[in-house]
Amino acid sequence: MSTVAVVGAGAMGEAIVSGMLAKGWSPDDLVLAVRREEHAAALRASYAVEVTDAVSAAAKADVVLVGVKPVDVPGLLGQIGPRLRPGALVVSLAVGLTTSSLEAALPGGTPVVRVMPNTPAQVGAGVSVISAGSCCDDAQLAVVEDIMSAVGTVVRLPEKLQDAAGAVSGSGPAYVFLAIEALTEAGVHLGLPRTTSTQLAVQTFVGAARLAAETGEHPAVLRERVTSPGGTTAAGLRQLEERGLRAAFLAATEASRDRSRAIGG
Ligand SMILES: NC(=O)C1=CN([C@@H]2O[C@H](COP(=O)(O)OP(=O)(O)OC[C@H]3O[C@@H](n4cnc5c(N)ncnc54)[C@H](O)[C@@H]3O)[C@@H](O)[C@H]2O)C=CC1
Numbered sequence: 001m002s003t004v005a006v007v008g009a010g011a012m013g014e015a016i017v018s019g020m021l022a023k024g025w026s027p028d029d030l031v032l033a034v035r036r037e038e039h040a041a042a043l044r045a046s047y048a049v050e051v052t053d054a055v056s057a058a059a060k061a062d063v064v065l066v067g068v069k070p071v072d073v074p075g076l077l078g079q080i081g082p083r084l085r086p087g088a089l090v091v092s093l094a095v096g097l098t099t100s101s102l103e104a105a106l107p108g109g110t111p112v113v114r115v116m117p118n119t120p121a122q123v124g125a126g127v128s129v130i131s132a133g134s135c136c137d138d139a140q141l142a143v144v145e146d147i148m149s150a151v152g153t154v155v156r157l158p159e160k161l162q163d164a165a166g167a168v169s170g171s172g173p174a175y176v177f178l179a180i181e182a183l184t185e186a187g188v189h190l191g192l193p194r195t196t197s198t199q200l201a202v203q204t205f206v207g208a209a210r211l212a213a214e215t216g217e218h219p220a221v222l223r224e225r226v227t228s229p230g231g232t233t234a235a236g237l238r239q240l241e242e243r244g245l246r247a248a249f250l251a252a253t254e255a256s257r258d259r260s261r262a263i264g265g
C-alpha cells in the first residue's frame with residue numbers, strides 16, 4: 001500500500017481523506033498537512049492521522065495530493081519538489097492548472113496527474129476526472145485511479161477537456177445544492193414545514209439521481225414518465241423552461257469553464 005500525503009486538507013482534501021478512511025484505507029497510510037495548528041489538531045482528533053507540515057508530509061509519501069488553492073500551488077511545489085522521494089507521484093486537485101505548468105514547477109521528470117474531484121467524495125459518491133502529465137505512465141495513472149475510486153467514480157479524459165469537466169462535475173455540486181435550497185424554500189412558500197420541505201427536496205434529488213444512474217435511461221425519457229398530459233408537472237416544467245433553466249445552465253458552465261482557463265493562465 002502506498003503512503004499518500006494530502007498537502008492542503010481543506011474542503012476538498014478533507015473530503016477525499018474522509019472518503020478514503022470510510023472505504024477502508026488505514027490512517028497509517030495517510031499523512032496530512034495544513035497551515036494552522038488548530039486545524040491540524042482538529043484533523044488528528046477526527047481521523048487519527050498524522051498531520052505535519054507540507055515538506056515533511058511530502059517527503060514521506062509515494063503519492064502527494066496537492067489540495068491547496070491554485071494560486072498557492074506553484075510556491076508549494078517549489079518547496080516540496082527538492083524533498084520528494086525518487087519516483088514520487090504528484091497529483092494536483094487544483095482547478096485550471098495544466099500538467100505542463102505543474103511539471104515546470106517540479107524537478108525534471110516528476111510524474112504528475114491532474115485531477116478534478118468533487119466534494120461528494122466525502123460520502124464515497126464523488127466523481128473525479130483524471131489526466132496524465134507528460135512523464136506519467138499508465139501504471140502511475142492507475143495508482144491515482146485506485147485512490148480516487150475509493151471515493152467515487154473515476155473518468156479518464158484528455159486534459160483539454162478538464163476545464164469543461166470542472167464546470168460540470170467540479171462546480172456541479174454547488175449548482176445542485178442551490179437547486180435543493182431553492183426547491184426547499186419554494187415548498188416553505190407553499191406552506192410545508194421547513195424540515196419536511198428539506199426532507200422532500202433532498203430525497204427527491206437523491207432518488208431522481210439514483211433512478212437516472214441505475215437505469216441508464218435518458219433523462220428526457222425519465223422526465224416524460226413524470227409528466228402527465230395536461231397535468232401538474234407539465235404546468236411546473238413550463239415555468240422552468242420559460243424562466244430559462246437550460247440557458248442558465250449553459251451560461252453557468254461556460255462561465256465556470258472560462259474561469260478555469262483564466263486561472264490556468
Ligand atoms: N472545493 C471544491 O469543491 C473543489 C476544489 N478543488 C480544488 O481543490 C483545491 C483546494 O480547494 P478547497 O479545498 O476548496 O480549498 P480550502 O481553502 O478549503 O483548502 C485549502 C487548504 O490548504 C491549506 N494550505 C494552504 N497552503 C498550505 C501549505 N503551504 N501547507 C499546508 N497546507 C496548506 C489551507 O490551510 C487549507 O486548509 C483547489 O485547488 C481547488 O481548485 C477541485 C474540485 C472541487
Ligand SMILES: O=C(O)[C@@H]1CCC=N1
Nearest residue numbers: 094095166170171172
Ligand atoms: O470553485 C472552485 O474554484 C473550486 C473548483 C471546482 C469547485 N470548486
